[in-house]
Every structure is written in C-alpha cells, then in structure tokens.
Amino acid sequence: MKDKALSLLKELTEAHGVPGNEGEVREIFARELAGTGELSCDGNGSVICDAGGDGPRVMIAGHMDEVGFLVQNITVDGFLQFVTVGGWWPHSLLSQRVEVKTRAGRKIVGVVASMPPHFLPPAQRKQVMEVDQMFIDVGASSRQEAMEDFGISLGDPIAPVSEFTPMAKEDTYMAKAFDNRVGMAGAIQAGLLVGKEARGNQLLLAGTVQEEMGLRGARSAANFAKPDAVVVLEGPPADDTPGFVRVDSQGRLGGGVQIRLFDSSAIGNPEFAHFAIDTAKAEGIPHQVTVRRSGGTDAGAFHIANEGIPCVVLGVPARYIHSHNAVIDLNDYLHMVSLSAALARRLNAEAVDGLTRYL
Numbered sequence: 312m313k314d315k316a317l318s319l320l321k322e323l324t325e326a327h328g329v330p331g332n333e334g335e336v337r338e339i340f341a342r343e344l345a346g347t348g349e350l351s352c353d354g355n356g357s358v359i360c361d362a363g364g365d366g367p368r369v370m371i372a373g374h375m376d377e378v379g380f381l382v383q384n385i386t387v388d389g390f391l392q393f394v395t396v397g398g399w400w401p402h403s404l405l406s407q408r409v410e411v412k413t414r415a416g417r418k419i420v421g422v423v424a425s426m427p428p429h430f431l432p433p434a435q436r437k438q439v440m441e442v443d444q445m446f447i448d449v450g451a452s453s454r455q456e457a458m459e460d461f462g463i464s465l466g467d468p469i470a471p472v473s474e475f476t477p478m479a480k481e482d483t484y485m486a487k488a489f490d491n492r493v494g495m496a497g498a499i500q501a502g503l504l505v506g507k508e509a510r511g512n513q514l515l516l517a518g519t520v521q522e523e524m525g526l527r528g529a530r531s532a533a534n535f536a537k538p539d540a541v542v543v544l545e546g547p548p549a550d551d552t553p554g555f556v557r558v559d560s561q562g563r564l565g566g567g568v569q570i571r572l573f574d575s576s577a578i579g580n581p582e583f584a585h586f587a588i589d590t591a592k593a594e595g596i597p598h599q600v601t602v603r604r605s606g607g608t609d610a611g612a613f614h615i616a617n618e619g620i621p622c623v624v625l626g627v628p629a630r631y632i633h634s635h636n637a638v639i640d641l642n643d644y645l646h647m648v649s650l651s652a653a654l655a656r657r658l659n660a661e662a663v664d665g666l667t668r669y670l
C-alpha cells in the first residue's frame with residue numbers, strides 16, 4: 312500500500328489541475344479505477360466510479376483541483392497578467408515557478424515576478440505586494456511571441472511547479488497540491504482496496520471539480536450521483552508549527568487521520584462523526600478530532616445538496632497548503648486510506664439509515 316501511495320502521490324501532486332481545468336487529475340483517476348467500476352462524469356467534469364454493490368449509495372469523494380491562476384492579459388512586451396483561481400496568500404507567490412498549459416497542451420514555464428524591491432520606495436518594500444501588481448515572466452519579448460510562438464491564450468490555466476520530494480525525516484514529503492491530491496489518491500486507493508469486495512452498499516468513488524472556487528463541483532456531482540452518504544477526503548492545514556500551542560494542536564503531522572466535526576462550511580452529521588470515530592477506535596487507526604473556527608470543504612456543498620446528505624470529513628493535515636511546498640507525514644495519509652476503507656466496509660443499510668433517523 313505504501314509503494315502505491317508514493318507513486319500515486321507523486322503523479323497526482325505533479326499533475327496540472329487548477330479549478331475548471333482538472334483534466335490531468337481526472338485522467339489519472341479514470342486510469343487507476345477503470346478496472347474497479349463504471350466511470351462517468353457530470354456536466355462540469357466531476358468524475359464518478361461506480362463500483363457496484365447493493366444497498367445505500369456510499370460515496371468517497373475528493374476534490375481534484377488545486378489553487379492556481381488563469382492568464383488574464385498579455386502585455387505588449389510579453390508579460391502575463393493573471394487572476395487567481397482559489398485562495399493565494401501574496402507572501403507565497405513572488406519568485407515561484409509556474410507552468411502555463413496552452414490549448415495545444417504545451418507547458419510553458421515562467422516565474423511570478425513584480426517590480427523588484429531595489430526600485431520600490433522604502434515604505435512600499437515593507438508592504439505585501441498585491442497580486443494584481445504581479446505578473447508572470449515566460450521569457451517572451453512581445454505579446455505576439457507569447458501568443459503565436461508559445462501558443463499562450465487568454466484564459467489558459469497556470470499551475471505551480473514543484474517536485475514531489477522526500478525530506479530527511481522518514482515518511483515526510485514535500486510537494487505542491489497535497490490539498491487535495493491526498494484526497495484523490497485516498498479515494499483511488501480506498502476504491503482499489505474495497506471496490507471488488509462484497510459490501511452492504513453501492514460504492515461510489517468521486518473526484519469533484521472547482522472546490523477551491525467555492526465548493527462548486529460538489530453540487531452538480533451530488534445531483535448527478537445521488538449519494539446517500541459521503542465521506543469527504545481532504546488535505547486541511549496543519550496547526551503544529553511555531554506560533555501555535557502545540558499541545559492544543561488538532562492537525563499535527565504524525566497525529567493520525569483528522570476527523571473534522573465542524574468548520575464554517577458545515578456542521579458534520581453527528582451520528583456520522585461518531586460512527587467514524589468509533590470505527591477508527593475499533594480498527595486501531597490513529598486519528599485526531601478537529602473543530603475548526605474557519606475553512607470549508609466539499610461537505611459544505613454535499614450536505615445541503617438534494618434532500619440533504621450526511622457527510623463526514625477525513626483529512627491528512629498538511630503544513631503550508633496553498634503554496635508551492637506543503638509538507639505531510641505519509642502515515643497520516645495511510646491512516647486516512649485505512650479509515651476510508653473501513654467505513655466503506657461498515658456503511659451498510661442499517662448504518663446509513665441510522666445517520667438520518669431523526670424520528
């Protein structure tokens with residue numbers, strides 16, 4: 312399971328998949344799960360693998376997209392101005408490598424840049440540069456060269472460039488897009504583990520689009536796939552670095568799979584949360600429970616879709632998400648896969664009915 316995890320995480324984190332342009336991630340998902348069930352997509356591009364089985368429709372879902380950019384304008388002298396798709400902190404942007412994916416599929420490397428500090432008035436040097444004052448230098452010397460020779464067009468997607476990298480500490484890895492390629496790899500691995508087993512449910516594996524733009528893809532995916540319960544897999548921010556009270560951390564690297572009960576997008580279904588915690592305890596899976604003051608996941612869209620769908624959110628805490636270099640402990644990921652698989656085995660008709668037995 313570990314070797315497969317590493318090859319999947321490398322391929323998925325290095326894939327180019329910003330909101331609305333998740334094709335490379337979808338291709339990996341479809342290739343990996345082609346033998347597990349029937350694949351289909353909704354009108355926005357969210358992908359579902361129906362692994363079959365009888366009983367309630369249980370979905371394990373991750374969002375495919377990562378935070379990135381789109382080409383907004385090309386200046387006459389060949390620099391790209393851009394809009395962000397997903398939340399970026401301007402501190403994380405300058406001097407970072409990015410790749411523009413052209414309509415022809417060519418990848419053009421560039422660097423995020425601004426007026427250098429050497430030319431800025433002293434007061435401005437201390438301020439955070441606004442994103443709209445930044446641009447991307449792809450080495451073109453004119454708009455014509457960028458468009459005609461490089462093939463860049465307005466609206467082309469731009470993703471961060473960052474290599475999946477093992478760190479000195481065993482099982483610690485650095486990459487871009489752990490939010491949410493840990494969720495995509497997790498949905499794939501859970502599907503490979505239990506997709507062919509006899510289960511008391513109809514298992515659906517899903518990759519949603521455009522989560523980073525306000526949980527958009529999950530809405531149509533819910534309509535399309537009609538799940539009765541959803542396990543949302545995520546790569547949430549860790550809170551175990553300097554500045555936090557470490558003993559109060561709820562998202563510590565190495566602390567196990569995170570079970571999220573609350574954030575500003577969703578109050579987790581209490582029965583489902585207890586079911587997940589009880590399952591983790593019964594199976595001996597290390598876990599950490601979190602109540603977040605902010606943030607959101609696809610559960611925010613799923614739980615109010617259709618007639619209301621019970622959700623639980625599992626996560627692999629990742630330091631420095633929404634940047635070029637996030638850090639995870641692989642063991643937390645492996646525990647998330649184990650808990651997802653255990654839930655897929657246990658969520659039979661009685662268990663799923665119990666999640667919404669209000670009367």
Ligand SMILES: [Zn+2]
Nearest residue numbers: 490491545546
């Ligand atoms: Zn995410």
